[in-house]
Amino acid sequence: MNESALKSYLERIAIMQSMTVDLETLKKLTQSHPKHITFENIATFNGTVPSIQMEAIFRKLVQEKRGGYCYEQNSLFKEVLQTLGFNIKMHLARVLWNSKDGSETARTHMLLTTDLMGEKYLVDVGFGSMTLTAPILFHGEQETPNGRFRLISMEDNLYRLDVFKNEWLPIYKFSLEEVAVSDLDMANWYVATGPSSIFNKFLMITRVDENARYTLFNKELNIRDNEGGKTSREITSQDELQSILANYFNLKLPASTVQNIYTKLDAIQDTFQVTQ
Numbered sequence: 001m002n003e004s005a006l007k008s009y010l011e012r013i014a015i016m017q018s019m020t021v022d023l024e025t026l027k028k029l030t031q032s033h034p035k036h037i038t039f040e041n042i043a044t045f046n047g048t049v050p051s052i053q054m055e056a057i058f059r060k061l062v063q064e065k066r067g068g069y070c071y072e073q074n075s076l077f078k079e080v081l082q083t084l085g086f087n088i089k090m091h092l093a094r095v096l097w098n099s100k101d102g103s104e105t106a107r108t109h110m111l112l113t114t115d116l117m118g119e120k121y122l123v124d125v126g127f128g129s130m131t132l133t134a135p136i137l138f139h140g141e142q143e144t145p146n147g148r149f150r151l152i153s154m155e156d157n158l159y160r161l162d163v164f165k166n167e168w169l170p171i172y173k174f175s176l177e178e179v180a181v182s183d184l185d186m187a188n189w190y191v192a193t194g195p196s197s198i199f200n201k202f203l204m205i206t207r208v209d210e211n212a213r214y215t216l217f218n219k220e221l222n223i224r225d226n227e228g229g230k231t232s233r234e235i236t237s238q239d240e241l242q243s244i245l246a247n248y249f250n251l252k253l254p255a256s257t258v259q260n261i262y263t264k265l266d267a268i269q270d271t272f273q274v275t276q
Contacts, residue, residue, distance in 0.1 A: 001083040009080055012036060012062045021085040023116060031133045031145055033077060033125045038067030038249045040205040046260060049192040052184055054079055070110045071188045073126030078112055089113050092187060093174035097130060108187045109172055122151060128206045129215050130163055130171050146208050146226060207249050214248045219265055238262040
């Protein structure tokens with residue numbers, strides 16, 4: 001990433017001052033990125049495999065002011081951090097979040113780690129409703145701007161990320177084995193096209209700021225504030241969907257794109273109604 005691209009990225013996430021290689025910079029970037037660059041799977045929901053080539057990611061997330069999912073979000077973040085001088089490694093995790101029967105998925109979630117001032121940190125700006133807004137130390141519990149997290153050391157050199165929601169709940173587990181871009185290509189294709197993948201079946205859009213987490217799942221908007229309060233709202237029209245995408249998720253999409261999304265959401269709803 002050249003200096004011009006870095007400047008455009010920092011403007012995209014509303015950071016105007018110069019950045020240095022230290023923990024405060026890492027914290028600031030990790031909080032600002034998911035506030036301004038929304039997690040969304042519109043491409044896979046519409047049947048398209050997102051490109052994870054950096055040129056395409058930069059054009060989509062920075063220049064076109066769209067969002068993306070983990071491979072796009074964390075690939076861009078890795079490029080930014082490396083340009084600034086951070087030492088960054090890529091890994092793949094097995095997702096445990098919302099697994100009612102405790103079953104494991106394939107290693108499909110991309111995350112990052114970095115070593116800084118003698119400490120190792122987990123960095124992840126692309127996990128949807130549980131996206132981190134601070135780097136997480138590899139020991140102890142940690143308060144972040146949007147919840148309490150911890151990393152647990154497990155058997156077989158694995159680590160598990162948990163979040164506290166009245167009790168500790170697992171999010172994903174991973175090893176420190178590094179992965180290559182070719183590994184990401186395979187995982188990205190599977191997540192976008194696989195018959196068991198939720199990313200091509202449901203619309204999932206989330207954003208997090210210093211006040212709350214905002215989540216759109218199909219036609220339901222949920223807002224969970226940092227004090228534990230929750231409000232929900234059902235979307236009943238295409239115009240309402242377009243307004244919510246713009247006002248809550250910073251996504252100003254063409255009317256034709258929103259129409260395609262809403263039409264597919266209607267079809268999903270009809271299927272649910274038939275099978276219930």
